[in-house]
Amino acid sequence: MSKNIQNVAVIGAQWGDEGKGKIVDLLCEDFDVVARYQGGHNAGHTVKFEDKHFALRLIPSGIVHPNKLCLLGNGMVIDPDALLSEVASLREAGVTIEDNLLISDAAHCILPYHKALDLAREEAAGEAKIGTTGRGIGPAYEGKVGRYGIRIADLVDPDVLKQKIEFACAERNAVLADVYKKDTFDPVKLYEDYLRYGEILAKRITNGTVWINEHIRAGKRVMFEGAQGMMLDIDHGTYPFVTSSSTIVGGVCSGLGVAPKHIHKVIGVAKAYTTRVGGGAFPTELDNEHGEHLRRRGNEFGTVTGRPRRCGWLDLPVLRTASIINGIDELAVTKLDVLDEFDEIQVCTAYKVRGKSWSTFPAFAVAHHDYQPEYRTFKGWKTSTVGITHFEDLPPQAKDYVRFIEDETETKAAIISTGPRREETIVR
Ligand code: GDP
Ligand code: IMO
Numbered sequence: 001m002s003k004n005i006q007n008v009a010v011i012g013a014q015w016g017d018e019g020k021g022k023i024v025d026l027l028c029e030d031f032d033v034v035a036r037y038q039g040g041h042n043a044g045h046t047v048k049f050e051d052k053h054f055a056l057r058l059i060p061s062g063i064v065h066p067n068k069l070c071l072l073g074n075g076m077v078i079d080p081d082a083l084l085s086e087v088a089s090l091r092e093a094g095v096t097i098e099d100n101l102l103i104s105d106a107a108h109c110i111l112p113y114h115k116a117l118d119l120a121r122e123e124a125a126g127e128a129k130i131g132t133t134g135r136g137i138g139p140a141y142e143g144k145v146g147r148y149g150i151r152i153a154d155l156v157d158p159d160v161l162k163q164k165i166e167f168a169c170a171e172r173n174a175v176l177a178d179v180y181k182k183d184t185f186d187p188v189k190l191y192e193d194y195l196r197y198g199e200i201l202a203k204r205i206t207n208g209t210v211w212i213n214e215h216i217r218a219g220k221r222v223m224f225e226g227a228q229g230m231m232l233d234i235d236h237g238t239y240p241f242v243t244s245s246s247t248i249v250g251g252v253c254s255g256l257g258v259a260p261k262h263i264h265k266v267i268g269v270a271k272a273y274t275t276r277v278g279g280g281a282f283p284t285e286l287d288n289e290h291g292e293h294l295r296r297r298g299n300e301f302g303t304v305t306g307r308p309r310r311c312g313w314l315d316l317p318v319l320r321t322a323s324i325i326n327g328i329d330e331l332a333v334t335k336l337d338v339l340d341e342f343d344e345i346q347v348c349t350a351y352k353v354r355g356k357s358w359s360t361f362p363a364f365a366v367a368h369h370d371y372q373p374e375y376r377t378f379k380g381w382k383t384s385t386v387g388i389t390h391f392e393d394l395p396p397q398a399k400d401y402v403r404f405i406e407d408e409t410e411t412k413a414a415i416i417s418t419g420p421r422r423e424e425t426i427v428r
């Protein structure tokens, strides 16, 4: 990537799992720092190259590259137990994790009662459940916004930690026991566990905002790695079927303490079709053999939970919305190869909802069967694009398909991905 562009954000332009991990890994060579700014171990980012396969959850995908510094930003919610097991399994796979991994002291902690509440609520909600990853993400962000959350800095401050855990745990226990009839947690045990996490993590804890801004000032190049996708954003997504963080590029500013002027390029990652895990509107969902084909061929099963992902055709109103909100400069279109076998491929150009036509995603909450998608039909290319690395080598119909996406979103598809591995990519 051109040296004139110092810092780049890579964000999901759909409902997550667009292939952000692959794109971050691909581009990371030119960067010094890779930083996450939101979310937690609800994320699952896959990186594959040669015969290697990594599934990252909390740790930025840059970690698999030697000599890249990785930061977990203040906007994240971190389960220390999950972090330590991720570190252990990466080390087992031969990844060096020494002083290349840092954690912002202002990031928030996930505690076991957050996870228990997440699960209890989902169970109680029945049909109306969100379909969360059950990792305690929502309740941890609630604690943060409610101003009684436990921050990473508190882990190394025993008195503060003890008092904060006692206070938060008492309230959460009451809700767990009284409202949901679930087991409660012993604050003393939690305090001891989290104090121990603090001791183990202490050397990685830093003022993330100062740290990243010092690196930017020194001319180091930073990649901001988004988790989830734009349609799961707490403000701009399909609320309430969203995650609890700012997944959009604006989240970089609050989630790392980085000023907007330091974000020089935004890459939106989008599959050549659409998937979503969990509940909520999905206008182009295919509840038929085409959806099944996408799931099988695209291996659309969650990296984190193993849940089958819902699959459907490409949704241009979603991409246009993502483009507006994130100021997307370039698209990375992934999984083009998954469409190889279709006779016909459809692309949603707009939908009719409540008698009105929409070319961007409407904010009101409606169920997906309320949408009437308008489709443009493309002839399939019926030949393998797997591993193609030059745009000219794509079959003509696949080129038309990509050009159509570019025209409709007014954005260049600077990267086209033709397989899960780093090597299977077209960079234009
Ligand atoms: P992320 O959460 O955005 O990083 O995406 P995930 O890693 O959860 O899901 C993307 C999945 O698609 C992973 O299994 C990747 O290995 C795979 N993948 C990424 N790009 C491609 C591609 O171009 N073709 C195919 N067939 N698979 C891909
Ligand atoms: P990556 O980074 C896809 C979804 C869940 C659920 C909703 C809320 O791999 O793209 P949460 O546990 O966050 O409270 O769940 O958000 N979700 C994701 N879907 N990819 C993800 O991450 C997701 N992280 C959360 O399925 O619908």
Ligand code: MG
Binding pocket: 016, 017, 018, 043, 044, 045, 046, 303
């Ligand atoms: Mg994922």
